[in-house]
Amino acid sequence: MNTRDVVIFSGERFEVPPCIQRIDHLSTHGWQLRYGGTKLYSDHSNDGSGARRALALAVKELLKRIATLPAPSRLRRTPSRRKQTDLPSGISGPVVRQRAGSRVRDCSFAVTLPRFGDTPQARSVYIGTENTYTPERYQEALLQAIALREKAEAAYQRAATRAKRAEALALKEQFKSLLTLAR
Incomplete structure (x- = not known):
């Protein structure tokens, strides 16, 4: 440490x-x-x-x-004030795109999955095409995106806590002589 x-x-x-x-x-x-x-x-x-x-x-x-x-986390838990949608932090969309060779556009949510000590991953949660898009499918996809994000945040928190506790073991060894004064 x-x-x-x-x-x-x-x-x-x-x-x-x-x-x-x-x-x-x-x-x-x-x-x-x-x-x-x-x-x-x-x-x-x-x-x-x-x-x-x-x-x-x-x-x-x-x-x-x-x-x-638990280890302190710097993950954003609330959406930025500048975010123009009411979607949770780490989720944006719906992203509408038309893939090459396709005649219809599709839409999905973009989800950022944090990873402790590594770069975040980007995932996409499919909602539907312009022909199959419904408010129900939107809600289902949003719940799936939220679940993905929450699972990644929990894994991040566990990894951060594990790393912090490993650092604490090294700190305890480093300050062993000082800690004898605290008894």
């Missing part, structure tokens, strides 16, 4: 994992955990002498939250 060096106001250096930020403001000195909500771990000192223990407590809580909470 990537870490960064943080120098606090007293000049002491710390190796800090992501999702933990240093807060040094007037009379507030501590580490803020930002994963599944926020929580401040105060140094309980004005000279920074409690910073190491506070960081250990924040890392311990971070590891606990990673083990129990």
